[in-house]
Amino acid sequence: MTAYVVRRLLFLPVVLWAVSFIVFVLMRSVPGDPATAIVGEKAPLEVRQRVRRERGFDRPILVQYGIYVVKLLHGDLGESFKHSSEKVSDQIARKLPHTIELAGAAMAIALVGGLMLGILSAVYKGRWIDYVSMTVALAGVSVPIFWLGLLLILAFESVLPISGNLNPELILDSRTGFILVDALLARNGAAFWNALQHLVLPAAALSTIPLAMTARITRSALLEVLESDYIRTARAKGASPARVVLRHALRNAAIPIVTLVGLEFGYLLGGAVLTETVFDWDGMGTYILTSVRETEYESIGGAVLVLAFMFVLVNLAVDLLYAFIDPRVRYGQSEA
Amino acid sequence: MLRRLLPALILVLGSCSGETSDKKALIWARSSDSSTLDPAEIEWGEDAKVIQSLYDTLVTYKGDTVELEGKLAERWTFSPDGKTLTFELRKGVRFHDGSAFDSSAVVFTFERFLKPGHPNRPKIPCPYEANFADIDRVAADGPHRVVFTLKRPSVVILYNLTLFAANIVSPDAVKKHGAQFPVNPVGTGPYSLARWDRDVRIVLDRNESYWGPKPAIERVIVVPVRSPQTAIEKLRKGEVHVVDHPTLSDVKTLAEDPATKVDTEISLTVSYLGFNLKRHPYSDPNFRRAVSLALDRNTLNALAYHGMAEPIANLVPPVLWKDICPTPPYEYDLEKAKESLAKVKLESKEIELLHMTFARPYAPEPLRAAEFVKDQLRKIGLEVKLTGYDKSAYDQKYKEKNHPMYLLGWIADIPDPDNFYYPLLHGDSKDSMNASQFDDPVFNDSVTRSQSELDPAKRKELLAKAYERYREVLPTIPLVAVKQVIALSRRVDYNMHPIEYRFYAASWAK
Numbered sequence: 117m118t119a120y121v122v123r124r125l126l127f128l129p130v131v132l133w134a135v136s137f138i139v140f141v142l143m144r145s146v147p148g149d150p151a152t153a154i155v156g157e158k159a160p161l162e163v164r165q166r167v168r169r170e171r172g173f174d175r176p177i178l179v180q181y182g183i184y185v186v187k188l189l190h191g192d193l194g195e196s197f198k199h200s201s202e203k204v205s206d207q208i209a210r211k212l213p214h215t216i217e218l219a220g221a222a223m224a225i226a227l228v229g230g231l232m233l234g235i236l237s238a239v240y241k242g243r244w245i246d247y248v249s250m251t252v253a254l255a256g257v258s259v260p261i262f263w264l265g266l267l268l269i270l271a272f273e274s275v276l277p278i279s280g281n282l283n284p285e286l287i288l289d290s291r292t293g294f295i296l297v298d299a300l301l302a303r304n305g306a307a308f309w310n311a312l313q314h315l316v317l318p319a320a321a322l323s324t325i326p327l328a329m330t331a332r333i334t335r336s337a338l339l340e341v342l343e344s345d346y347i348r349t350a351r352a353k354g355a356s357p358a359r360v361v362l363r364h365a366l367r368n369a370a371i372p373i374v375t376l377v378g379l380e381f382g383y384l385l386g387g388a389v390l391t392e393t394v395f396d397w398d399g400m401g402t403y404i405l406t407s408v409r410e411t412e413y414e415s416i417g418g419a420v421l422v423l424a425f426m427f428v429l430v431n432l433a434v435d436l437l438y439a440f441i442d443p444r445v446r447y448g449q450s451e452a
Numbered sequence: 453m454l455r456r457l458l459p460a461l462i463l464v465l466g467s468c469s470g471e472t473s474d475k476k477a478l479i480w481a482r483s484s485d486s487s488t489l490d491p492a493e494i495e496w497g498e499d500a501k502v503i504q505s506l507y508d509t510l511v512t513y514k515g516d517t518v519e520l521e522g523k524l525a526e527r528w529t530f531s532p533d534g535k536t537l538t539f540e541l542r543k544g545v546r547f548h549d550g551s552a553f554d555s556s557a558v559v560f561t562f563e564r565f566l567k568p569g570h571p572n573r574p575k576i577p578c579p580y581e582a583n584f585a586d587i588d589r590v591a592a593d594g595p596h597r598v599v600f601t602l603k604r605p606s607v608v609i610l611y612n613l614t615l616f617a618a619n620i621v622s623p624d625a626v627k628k629h630g631a632q633f634p635v636n637p638v639g640t641g642p643y644s645l646a647r648w649d650r651d652v653r654i655v656l657d658r659n660e661s662y663w664g665p666k667p668a669i670e671r672v673i674v675v676p677v678r679s680p681q682t683a684i685e686k687l688r689k690g691e692v693h694v695v696d697h698p699t700l701s702d703v704k705t706l707a708e709d710p711a712t713k714v715d716t717e718i719s720l721t722v723s724y725l726g727f728n729l730k731r732h733p734y735s736d737p738n739f740r741r742a743v744s745l746a747l748d749r750n751t752l753n754a755l756a757y758h759g760m761a762e763p764i765a766n767l768v769p770p771v772l773w774k775d776i777c778p779t780p781p782y783e784y785d786l787e788k789a790k791e792s793l794a795k796v797k798l799e800s801k802e803i804e805l806l807h808m809t810f811a812r813p814y815a816p817e818p819l820r821a822a823e824f825v826k827d828q829l830r831k832i833g834l835e836v837k838l839t840g841y842d843k844s845a846y847d848q849k850y851k852e853k854n855h856p857m858y859l860l861g862w863i864a865d866i867p868d869p870d871n872f873y874y875p876l877l878h879g880d881s882k883d884s885m886n887a888s889q890f891d892d893p894v895f896n897d898s899v900t901r902s903q904s905e906l907d908p909a910k911r912k913e914l915l916a917k918a919y920e921r922y923r924e925v926l927p928t929i930p931l932v933a934v935k936q937v938i939a940l941s942r943r944v945d946y947n948m949h950p951i952e953y954r955f956y957a958a959s960w961a962k
Contacts, residue, residue, distance in 0.1 A: 148844030155579040156495035157847045158875065161883035163577050199487040200575045201634045202650070210650065273689075279682045283691065284653045284675040285477055396678055398651050406484075411844040 124432050128425070135424040136188065136417060140181050143413050153411040154197050171197065184417070193421070194414030204418035207403065212422065213293030214281055215399035218392070219384035221319035226326035227377065233327075234334025239361060241339060249331060256328025265321040265394035277314045279396035286310055318395040322388055326380040333376050337369035370441050378434030382427040477655075477671040478944065478958055481683040481692040485651045485676040488576070489637035491619035492565040495579040497813075497863070500616050501696075501953040502654055502674060505667075507619035507639030510539055510558070510598075511610055516717070516949050518867035520610055523664075524553065524620055524640065525598075534605030534906045541596045545663045547622035548644040555592035560623040562590040572626050575634075583612045583865065605904045607911060611866035614952075642667045642956040651676060656955065668959035687712055687939055694946065694958070698939040700758035700816050706939050717948035718771055719936040720864035722764060722872070723814040725825065725929040726888045728855050733803070737925060738795040743857075744929045745789035746832045747825065749782055753932055756820040761932035766919060767862075767876060768869040769933035771950075776869065777916035782930075789832045802835045804856035806849055809840040814861025814934050821859055821931075850887050858887065861934075867951065869915055873899045877927060890927035 151167040152159075168174045172183065187194060193204040233253060237246040269278045281295055282288065286307045288298050296315075299308035341347065342365055350364045351357075385400070392401030400419055407415035486499045491507055494500055510525040522528070525539040545553040564570050565578035566587065578584075586609055589601040602609065612618070625638035637645055642664065643656035654674040658667050675692065677683040683695040684702050688711060698706065698714070707714045725743070727734035734740070749763030765782040766773055773779060807822035808815055815821055819840070826836040841849050850858040862885070864871045875881050878899050879891035895918050902914035940946060947957040 146845070147841070147848055149848045152847045153844055154495075154576055157851075158885060159495070159577075159579045160582045163579065163581055166577055196487075198576075199650075200490065200493055201488070201631050207650075273685060277691075278685060279677060279679070280675075281652070284479055284673050287647070287653075287655070290649070393678075396682055402678075409843055 121432070121436070124435070128428050131428055132421055132424060133185075136185070136421055137181070139417050139420045140184060140413075141177070143411075143416055144177055144180075148411040150197055150411040150413060184414075188421075193418035196415055197412055198410055204415050207415060208400070208418055208422050210290070210293060211398065211400050211403045211419075214295065214397065215385055215388055215392070215401065217294050217296060218315065218318055218322060218388060218397060218399060219381060221315050222322035222384055223326060223377070223381050225319055225323035226330055226380070229323070230327045230330025231334055231373075233331035235338060235361060235366070237331070238335045238338035238342065239357075246335075250335070253328040253331040256324040256331075259324060261321055261324065262390045262394050264324060265318070265391060268317050268321055269394070272317060276317055277310075278317060281314050281398050282307060282311050318391050318397050321394070322384060322391040326377070326384065329376055329380065330373065333372050334369065337372045338365055341365045341369045367441065371438055374437050374441060375434055378430055378437070382430045385426055385430075386423040476669075476960075477673045478669045478694070478955070479692040480672060480674045480694045480696065480955065480958075481677040481686060482674065482695075483676065483678060483680070483697045486648075486654060486674075488634040489645065489648070490574050490634035491561075491621060491639075492574040492578045492617045493576040493634060494616040495576075497953075501955075502656070503616060503619055503637070503639075504641075504952050505643040505656060505672070505955040506637050506641045506645060507621065508545075508641050509614050509618050509620065510541075511613050513614065513867075513949065513951065516947055518950055520614070524558075528610070530906075534904070535602045537600040537602065537609065538593070539598045539600070541598060542663065543596055545640050546661060547625065547638050547640050548659060549622055549625050549638045551622055551624045553620065553622075553640050554595045555598045556595075557620055557623050558598045559590050559592050560626070561618070561620045562587065564621075564626070565617055566590075572623075572630075575631060578617050580615055580617045580865070583615055584617065586612075605906055607903060607905065608866060608868050608870050611868055611871075615865055643672060646671070667956035669955075672955045672958070674955075684939060687941060690941065693941040693944045695939040696953070698937055700760050700937065702939075703758060703760065703937060711942055713940050713942050715938050715940060715946065715948055716760065717936045717938075718769070718950050719813070719934055720769060720772070720867060720871075720951060721814045721861060721934040721936075722767060722769055722864075723761075723821070723859070723861035723931045723934065724767060725931060726850070726858045726860050727928065728853075728857070728887075729889050729927060731854065731856065733796050733798055734857055736796045738792045740926045740929065742789045742793035742796070742832060743829065744926060745783055745785050745792060746828045747782075747929065747931070748784045748828065749931055750784075751828075752821065752824050755824050756815075756817045757932060757934065760937055761934045764930045764933050767922065767928065767930045768872045768919075771933075772867055772869050772872075773919075776912050777919060779919070786831055793832055793834070801833060802837060803829075804837045804839060806846070806855060806858040807838060807840050808843070808846050808859070810843050810846075812861065813863055813936075815859065816934075818859065825859070855887070860887070865951075870899070870903055873915075873918055873922075874903070877922065888927045890925070892921060892925060892927075895921045895925075 150173055151164045154167050155163055172180060195204060196202045196207060233249040237249040240246050288295065288302060288304060288307050291298050291301055295311040296308060299311055347360060347365055350360050388399060389401035389405060392399050393405060400423065404416060404419050407419065482498060482501065484498045486502050488494060488499055489503055489506065491503050494503060508524045510523060511520050512523040513519065514521040524542050524545065526542050528537060528539045530537055541555060547553060564572050565574055566584060586602050586604060586606040587600055588603045591599050593599050619639060622638040625636065626633050629636040635648060642659055642662045644659050646655040646657040648654050656672045658670050677686060680697050680699045683692065684698055684706065686692045687695050688709065703714050706712045727740055729735050753759055753761045753763060763782055764770065766779045805822060805825055808818040811818065822838050826838060829836050849855060850860060862872065862876055875885045877886055877890050877895065879896045882889055882891060898914045898918035902911050905911040905914055936948060938948060943961050945959050945961050
């Protein structure tokens, strides 16, 4: 088990290195001049050249990459070019909790909704509940998230906030970075409710795809398990239908569901760009988007690295969860 | 963690009330957060907006005009040769940190970004350095007098002293905060920074010991709302009081809404069509004339500016040119355009137009403007290929040496014709905004001489001469002068200025 975890963790630097290299090369191959982004199009040529020289943009790309990697090895993600006096790590520390909050809320909706739909349609296979649930699930994976976001805004704009994380006049000191948690720690009820309201629409929009996928995989995994002998035995024993499904079947169907949920959570962290943009959510998605627009190489690099890191960790956590759910799974030992 | 949070959760849910901040705040929505609050580092409008209320300059614009008056300077005098400019400073002014404002602060402010090797140089080189290039030396003469020595007489130096970088900073604060000064700004302005939550809000509190008239509103919260549609929605719901980037298509409904209103003001913003003068057929004056004759600016105004602009025939907007010389209006004549085009040796009817895919003040709907040019030029037999770019790529594309025609614009920094002709058309500016590569000896000479000509009558003659040359060669085609538009809650009054954003000019409606 330990050996397995160590092996997986050793693989992490390789992933991060590959990601950093790809992002670095890609960013420098798209048109755009960071020096102009820093001092503006009006700045005279010599000022722009000075910036280029001072920041090393004029050096060969591999040399620039070398310098970047050395900084990374010292734990330095670099600094924002344009936002003077700000480190990329500070920016990410501010944005990442917001995205985790959003992805967490979306995941919670997806899990509850997806499991419910999945279980219902497996239990009532071939009945109208099944058809309705699976149609909802199909719609969930097919509807483009930005379009759904706009529909939600149109439908709920009079009752719920449609953009941002918190009303601007509600001032909250950031202790953990998670707004809901900060509001609780500060015992600020108004801020808590306001933040919760802000969370509803984007989380709902973001939850549709994982919800639909969870529903479908739950249904198929459950159906398979419900056919097996021990379920018949359980029924014969006189266990209540609810107990058979929730206790006997669901646990054995859990592995594919957990795998999917883990993967989806990873995607949500990185893939919230559209949702965050539609709802003006101040998180990693909008951060990456504005960084690309402003040619902020180091911000983009840092953000992508952190997301890749989280993705790998979430996957590892999922793998470890298997063993917890299913005692038959053991890592690093040959099966007897 | 959970154990700490649960009781808090119960408490919070129990005590939920509408408690908000104790001060009544004006909430101002704009498109993006500031990137710096250090005046010397400021490059674009969003950053400038905030510092114009945090700091003071030596001179400023009187009311909502473009006439100058003293601010931190009570008065000023030029030496007869125009090369020495002496300011008498206001006494008894204090910075937000309590330190006294005096001549050493003025010297420090300018030396900091002008003098190479200064120990407190800003991290980002001053983007507006070129506007201060005429300054040779800034020296204190006693605690309340400052003498600017100029390299040559300059007509526009006073205007340039209203620019962002000329906002006087507290030397103590710059030294104390070092690289963190941009987030700990200390000036003498009517508001001071209460807090800055990056990308969320900037909170400004009224400077209760301000030397001048105190702002009517105690607290201003400046919030970034990227999408103008969302910002307008928030304005309608009363979540924000001001939206300074409304979409023009919403102006009519906002004006009719009982809760909101719209204000407009002239601006020094123009849009134009540029050409690569080094590349055929764009280099042929007959070609450019044909294009100009084919563009009906009134239609452009209606299509891409919702009528909120004004057609122009000179690159300098009429408000700054009216006293200099008469300018005939633009001419729209497709037959003449075809005649002019017939004189051009065209290898192909296909030409290329670069345009932006993002909105800027001079191009709120850039795609419509590009489509307009395409449609109009088709009428004289030209096929236009449109090539659009996003912000960072566009700035680079139109400056490349082999670019074709391009749509661009200009937001002037100071209310003087020189701020159009020099940066956009003078040979010296070929590496920055003069992307047409226009480099005409007659034009250059007139403009350069007009910069140091202290006699207003003679200066007018020089500018008129430059204009004649511009009209003859037509290196760029002026399209429209754009109006500023702002959307407000009816609970708020705000006196707009053609150039500056002044949060301190806002008040609660009676």
